[in-house]
Amino acid sequence: LIENVYQKWNNNPVIVTFDERPLPVWALPFPAVTICPQATIRSNINLFSRIDRLMAVLQICDEFFHVKSKYLNMYHQVSHENIVPVLQKLSPLVNQTILTCRVNGVRCNELFTETITDEGICFTFNGFSSYDMFKDGVLHDEYQYLNEPKNVTNWSMDEGYTVENSRKAYPIRALGSGFAAGLTMRLMALDSNIEEHCREQQGFKVTIHAPNEYPQVSKKFSLVTHSHDVALAVRPIIMQTSFELRDYDPQRRNCYFHYERQLKFFEVYTQANCEVECVTNYTLEACGCVKFSMPRSPGTRLCQTSEIICVINAEYNMLKRTLEESGGSACDCIPSCISIQYDAEITQSKKASRGIIWVDFCNRYLILYFSSRQISKLAIYFKEVQFITSKRSELFGLTDFVANCGGILGLCLGVSLFSLIELLYFCLARP
Template identity: 35%
Template sequence: MIFTVDQTVEAGNPENEVKLKMPDNNHKCDSQKPKSILAKTHMYFKEYCNSTSIHGFRYFAESRSLCERLLWLILVLFSLSACVYLIVQTYVKFQESPVIVSFATTNTPIYTIPFPAVTICPLSKARSFLFNFTEVRAKIERKKEISDNEKRYTKYMALLCGKGNNLFKNESTFTEDFFSGIDELKIPQEEFMLRCVFLDSLQSCQKMFHPIIADQGICYTSNMLDRKYIYNENVVLDKKYHFLNQSTLGWTVDKGYQTDTKGRDSNYPYRALLSGAENALQLTFHQNISNTDHYCVDDVQGFNVLIHPPHTLPRLNKQFFTVGFKQSVIASVRPNKMTTSDQVLQFDSSIRKCYFSTEKKLKYFKVYTPGNCELECLTEYTLKLCGCVSYYMPREEETLICGNANFSCIRKAEYYLKRNQSLEHEKEEENGHYSCDCKPLCSDVTYNTEISSSYMDMEGQIQAWFLIYNITGYEWSQYAKLTIFFEQDSFLTSERNELYSPIDFLANFGGLLGLFTGFSLLSAAEIIYFLTLRMCCNFRLYRSLFGKETENIA
């Protein structure tokens, strides 16, 4: 309040009286002009700077020299810039690497995982008394006449062996007769599997191994999931192949075995309780020497073998080892198991960089695996490029089977899909995007195999067996042996765990803000308060968002 003193002395009054005159509230000095919005905002900002807990801001409200204000402005801007930069780096790391893979603290027993599936492909594709590929090819080269049946078998064998496809340039597709033809020629299982022992117990090879169509023709697989657990209903598949007749399934790749019982007969796929050769799968092979075809097979005669998880389809052209005749091969298996914690489930698959087996839906497969995904992607691209698919690829009823004339197209499709270096591939990508997006499984079991082999001197032992059981003809056969077992009773499991949770990111975010600016949750509350509630109260009390103007004067 501003008071004025009136020193006028009234007449007749012996004492001088000092009178205080109250100012007129309705009177305004001519020198006081209404402040602009910019000025009011500036004064309100100075009021905030005097009150905030953020470091450095209070110096902006002081009436100091321009040099001092510039110094603090530079320091505050530098701190804010450094803070923002580090927060962005932390956020990028949180988005790109929120998951870490580490080893479990305890070992996992081998009976918690299945014994590996074993797929065996004979290198000899036909019985010689039915069809000899070498002899028929020699007739063709010498311009000799061959029968219709020989021509039929030759074009099928040319596709399996990868030789002589140029002789059938008009055979662009095959009918279902292709599978009938190779089935007629194949060496029956009982003619090359002599003895099967599993977990130190003699087993029937015909009950253990079942025929399957693979990328090396007709093969035989054991301990693999039945086709009804792998393929969707739209896939066309002959009942002769991949039919294991296993109505119950006690194991899944995500959850493992559903019961605690252990042993071979309790669950399927089968599992081993202990490691070592006494708990192995032992296979003894034999084959009549006359069935050897040196034109179809290059240098090694015997069997190609792939050890793989029960839920994956075998692709022996990608990975295999060979059990040659007169060899005893030992495969020592070291399993790898990957698990994923429940905390990782909250992340999107693009962040955690893996899929669960039922997360990504595939066109042909019920179970997602990287191998199934890659095979489906290759199948779709081959169908787009060639108009047909290879005989071992999953297909629908109306899809054609590629014949000899499309053999090179099949090879090119796989090359173009992987290398992405072809004009045809780039042209196809314009019409349809072929991004396979085949991430690893979040929970998976794989098997690493260490192979060793030695010369097999079984003639004396085989001769004794044949003499005891009064069997002849052993001298016309070749023999081989395969032994597969777990190397150890337990193994270390790998785990996907959460590296940065939202709480961790918030702690890093708040720590950086506090380190560089002194910012806290109360600082954020101050800003919100000055921008909302305080302005509303100012307007209610003073009819101005910025409060009473006289209070804002520094």
């Protein structure tokens, strides 16, 4: 019986329950939104005039271009290093992608900033700056992964917002739920920029994530196709951890507090950031290089286009390792003890015609302007004004273990504190 009590105490010390009090949406940061246009090349640029342009774009094309031997043989003949600067010159600019934007009733076009992701050049709203995301002095200085100029102000994952005035805090938070209190935007793509050879999916890949997470667009995204209206009703998934679990081993409670696990590149530990770093390290070990979107130290070599197949295989091998280890993470990337994730319900409808767009504008020049463009509308908002959070708590602590053992001994053997004292007396005190 005592062994059963011990196994319960040792193997199941934590229980996850719902918190007693709901949390209002204005106590949470609005999700960071990363948008990646699938039209990757501006039509006024001749892609085939320079081989470095072609090789750079092929790094973000579909996997098909990296598994066919006839393409791989051609890639081996070319060497290039300036992948990101070339992509930045070729890709559509933010003002050519975000046509209009409003959040909390305020214009927000300028709040989208350039982000380097595995999908190429993307644009992020409400994300961390490089200063807050990455550790100082560990990254190369060839280019910036994140160009957000605002630093975190009056907010932390552990404490939440420390001021009532939303204008004095960053990341931005919503003022309420529903469409009017959310983020709405029109996304634009030139007809001449759209081509289906590099990527079969056309439109915009949209990822919503916690502000302190580096976006992994190819891993989790919603596709906003051209000439469609898309709405994402967001439901946050919030996990808290009680104070009494801080003394437990992280593996027993299955989470890390922010001070317990230090990452090489990232300032803040999250499960997603840990996975990015783990794949980067594994790719470097397997291929001797990393993809342009992966964080890297000075001196670490960028993978050439001919080596992207090695990067793809390295990611698959990482998944196999996780499966072989009975579902455990090969990287020890267990969740954060205090975390926010965002789930979304998607609704989508096709615009009747481009004439719907023309109603919004009243002069002939704009009608001509929009007739050569694909316009999509995206709305992101919280579904409800309050949400129930989850909480890790102590299910069976040391006090419970001792009490249960004492109860079993008292029930089965008649053992009490006085009988133990008598036993010690007869064994030690009497001759």
